[in-house]
Amino acid sequence: MSDDRALEELARSSDRLREEPLTSEPVFRGKLLDVRRDTVRLPGGATATREYIMHPGASMIVPLLPDGQVVLVRQYRYPMHRAFIEFPAGKIDPGEAPLATAQRELLEETGYRASKWTELTTIHNAIAYANERIVLFLAEGLERGEQKLDEHEFLEVFTAPLEDLMTWIRQGEVTDVKTVIGAFFVSSSTR
Template sequence: MDNHLKEIRIDSTLAYDGSFLKVQRDTVRLPNGQPTTREYIKHPGAVVIIPLLDDGSVLMERQFRYPINRVFIEFPAGKIDPGEAPLACAKRELLEETGYTATDWQFVCTIHNAIAYADEHLDLYLARGLVEGERQLDDEEFLDTFKATPDDLMMWIREGKITDVKTVIGAFWLEKILNETWKL
């Protein structure tokens, strides 16, 4: 159906092999038959957790993000380890970053956040039945957690205080779920 839009890989090389990211450089044939180059980041995928507390608030994080050189307000999230199931990753990341566990997990959606230059995907999960515990941050991980209302999130998105795409999308999903406009 969309074959007239498809690009066909002719050749592929690894342009950069880092400890976390890899950059691929492919030669492709365009739909008009002409060759061109595509460079993109290979990413193992990640999860995003929307932790909804019993009182209706959500558990959020404040974390410095080096590429943008500022602190961001975000939902808890993390990279999927090799061979790890996305839900297992979500449970691990929630505990590590916040100290919380959850008794009820629901898959929300998958998003592709940078389709022009990366193959990264993020699986979003709604976590309920939260139980507080001791967080287990990685040695190189520094973040603060706090509670906010869903209305706060929407206001901060509108004001530009939340610009992280995974958090914006998660907040819009949360609004639809809480209003019972969308069912999981």
């Protein structure tokens, strides 16, 4: 069976797994997150509770310099109580296209602009409890400018060879899932 036919068959059979929403209620609504609690009917007829986070989505950028180095940011992530090395990324604003978000976030966080943009893929990083999607982009033809950080945004910008980033991932020093996926995606396509 071809890959396309296999995917079509999987899509058709997924209807048998569908959970039908019966009720939905807000639990918490903040600046970024909307926590919901739904009652659903399971495929076998029983009901269950599903708690999940609604998120507007985000874009992440792999800024690749001509010499093979990547532009990275280091910022403190409060839920984990430490600083992380990441690729630049940010929330998609209402009505904003993912590419526009990527372009805006690259400039704001790093000061770089790119002349060439390639959409790599879309990932869903927490499918068990959030509807967040992150659209990954490769940014090339970089030109350095001035950072335009938000008022309460603090981060460090630095460059590193892609090979070093891959080593940090293997050593467990870089664990941010979107950064790991972006690094592997670009590393496999530049070989």
